[in-house]
Amino acid sequence: MIKIKELEASVEDKQILNGINLEIPKGEVHVIMGRNGSGKSTLANVIAGNEAYEVNSGSIEMNGNDITEMSIENRALQGLFLCFQYPVAIPGVSMAYFLRAALNAHNKHAGKDDIDAVEFLTNAKKILSHLGLDDSFLKRSINDGFSGGEKKKSEILQLLMLNPQFAVLDETDSGLDVDALRTVAEGVNEFNNDGNSVLIITHYQRLLNYIKPDVVHIMIDGEIVKSGDMNLAKEVEEKGYSWLVK
């Protein structure tokens, strides 16, 4: 479903990704682990189309369509979703207004009418309850004054509301206590099914106590140097990354 071929990308003229090859079929959960500065978040941003990053060569395909040159919003409308590592605060725009605008953009793209207000609220309240958040969360400005845990739960709320085909979770586990980590992981598990795929980017193995990946990749210096199953993640947790450096 998602196919990345020989992807090279840079930021501020510094090349960070040095030929990424990655294929994630429908229904699978893949994990990319790596040290700080290995290029994990760059990959997430490049997949999402962040214009601060430049693709030098290679391609990104989603469901057979080349999205490498596609605009940020069109990628999202094609079914791509990035869970941000550092979600920005936008004072003055309520979560409800934002979510409805996003859902309506998706509906419009699909040739459907705007979302019904009652249906929206019913669905949102159900997800909020699963995430342990109060309904008043919808009235708050986007990520404004949110705790670290609330920011990540807000990302999962958006993930479950928009129900994309491919989700990239960029360090969604960072800065969370055990309870919040479990809640977030349950949200991801609730989302994942045979019809979509997930790429989890993380530093640590601890999220994998709650989410079982199909494939684990190790990224070093902008390349995927090794892929394997859950045992690879455990091995990295025990031995670090040095033994994988070429």
Added chain:
Amino acid sequence: MLKKIQQDSHDQFEELGYPSKKLENWKFSSSKHLKKYKSDSSHNKDLSIDQYKNPYTLCFINGELSEESLNDFVYKDDISISDIETLNDNSLCATSSNFKKEAFFHLGLSTVKTGKYFEFKKGVDFDNPIEIVNLYDKNSKDLRISSFNIFKINTGNNISIIEKDINQGVDSFNLSLKKFICSDDSTLNHSMIHNDNTGSNYLGYHYYELGRNTFLNIDSMNIQSTFNKNFIEVDFNKEGSEAKINMLNLAKNDQHLDNNILMNHNAEHCTSFQNVRNILDDESTCVFNGKVIVADGAQKTDSNQSNQNLLLSKNATAHSNPQLEIYADDVKCGHGSTTGALDKDSIFYLRARGINQADANNMLIKAFAQEILEEFINITNLSEHHLNHWIDE
């Protein structure tokens, strides 16, 4: 009495001449283009007020109160209205000493034909805001329309005034002088929407004199005038009063929006807030000169001024100059200013959820304005409507 004041002002104007850019208040705004406007000489007023007739509305046509609108005015028995010429008390006309350094203030005062003194009866508390509609007719083209009105808010009054400027699309220069006397234990909410059609020029000198335990709220939205410059001065003369100014200014093309606010804390235990936001597109410019002066002895003053400017174009320019002058030692005063473009990370965040670039930009512009709109007491919905229209244009 007005005649004597006008003669003095005429002499002052002759002495001062038109302001040059050497003057601090005119450093970023040229007055050259204002010289061409001729003084209004009782031309025929070709304007019907029918569409503005409302029991809560007072219409002014080219600066003069319309008797027709007064006839229908529901609160007319609660306000005593007289001509300024007939006032015997000199102090009622006295205004800021700072305005007296302004040539245009004197030009306005010396050429005003008539002015009204509105005194609200003691204890009156109106359920509805009074709407003041300033209309300028088509014959005001190339004219300078000067007006001078005084409002006395008496003890126990709780008065809301919503002022709107409506121009018929002609190139005119509206020079507005106003004084508000807020007596002890009174409340005044003064809202202003300057929504002139492009082509007009507006210069306002508004002076507010506060008594003890008064509450003054000024909400202002400026849109569309080619040139819009405001001088607002609040004098805290007795203890325990509070004044808030919330202002949202929108400018496009080569519009110039210029706000000069002075809070004079002359008494103890007074609070003032200035919150001014400008949104600038194209080649527009704005100026914020905000000043707080805390006099010796004005202890426990609590004052804050904030100016934030959002630049939607690389060619737009904001000049921001928040200033504090403090001569008392037990006060809390803060000021801050930011100027920047729309946040790229926020745009990326919204677009990453499928919201297109234009909608994301508009959402962020509205969010920037929202924090001011929420503070407005009487004009939130109307201002929101104008903002949406401005964005859609």
